[in-house]
Amino acid sequence: MKITENCSLKEHNTFGIEAKAHKFVEYSSVEELQAFIRQRSAAGDSSPLLHIGGGSNLLFLGDYEGTILHSSMQEIYVTANEGDYVYVRVTAGITWDAWVQYAIDSNWFGLENLSLIPGEVGASAVQNIGAYGSEAKDFIIFVDAVDLETGEIRHFTAEECRYGYRDSAFKHELRGRYAVTHVHFRLSHAFRPILDYGGLRRAIEERGFDETNLTPQQLRQTIIEIRRAKLPEPSELGNAGSFFTNPFVAREVFEKLAAENPSVPHYDVDAERVKVPAGWLIEQCGWKGKALGKAGVYDRQALVLVNLGGATGKDIKALCEQIQADVRAKFGINITPEVNFI
């Protein structure tokens, strides 16, 4: 176990915000994590605890006056092979995209559309990451976790995780209570590409790939290229990807919006609700490419807020609040941050 006191968090958040943690603890086994929790509890230490992954969905609003936990466990192993499916247990500390590449190299399929999403495997089960028509929940069978109060191991079925759009029980009633240590995935031995989302099919054609003979690596490469063209690289321009979730609006609200803005993009969720891209709402308010101090809105995608250099977490929050207020004033729609404010 590696413990760093007064640790800089700049390298631990993709916004590149300068903040410090009172203590940063990197554990390399479940037993080490359990021992740390039990010692803390025996010493009556009730200071705050926060488990992070790669920090690609965090906004530090100031220094963290507690202990930050991080897993350095790096193991992938097959627990079963049954018919069309392989069951694989993956430790939380593995980089998500390294896991996607590993799965494709092993001829285990399903994760291709989730290529290049930043962060680690543990957070994928907290956030229910998603892109291009796939979500982590489509492949997660269950999650192993350690109770941060007692050190006990718990197993959560996917049903108990209550997955929804970028959402899970770990963001609500289980928030802050568990360290996810392993995620169990069910992947397929057969490659069944999902190409119906956005411009994916067209992007595949443009690259000269044959849809009927498409390989998993070609699909991955296409997704990576699209993402690189659309999203800023955090090492060059600090950001946390989509800052807001896309709002689900009542159909009556949507119909009024569409009457005034016939070009509004949308996705039907069900009979009552329609999903409207938050990026479009922000762009209509004139924020694309604009800045408030050192916090900006990315000029190629209005859903992405960026650190223009030296911004604090509070600068980014101020921009977020101004955008929310403008969207509410113009459209009567509330947009909610996807990013976790710490």
Ligand SMILES: Cc1cc2nc3c(=O)[nH]c(=O)nc-3n(C[C@H](O)[C@H](O)[C@H](O)COP(=O)(O)OP(=O)(O)OC[C@H]3O[C@@H](n4cnc5c(N)ncnc54)[C@H](O)[C@@H]3O)c2cc1C
């Ligand atoms: C350029 C860019 C593009 C992005 N694109 C996408 C995208 O297409 N789709 C998408 O869904 N997201 C996207 N994101 C957001 C981000 O990649 C995901 O939210 C990712 O899951 C965060 O992983 P992380 O390891 O960095 O988690 P962190 O940001 O460190 O943590 C996120 C949350 O998970 C909790 N957490 C992390 N690890 C654990 C653990 N082991 N146990 C318990 N709790 C834990 C944290 O406490 C926090 O609440 C993007 C981000 C960036 C910077």
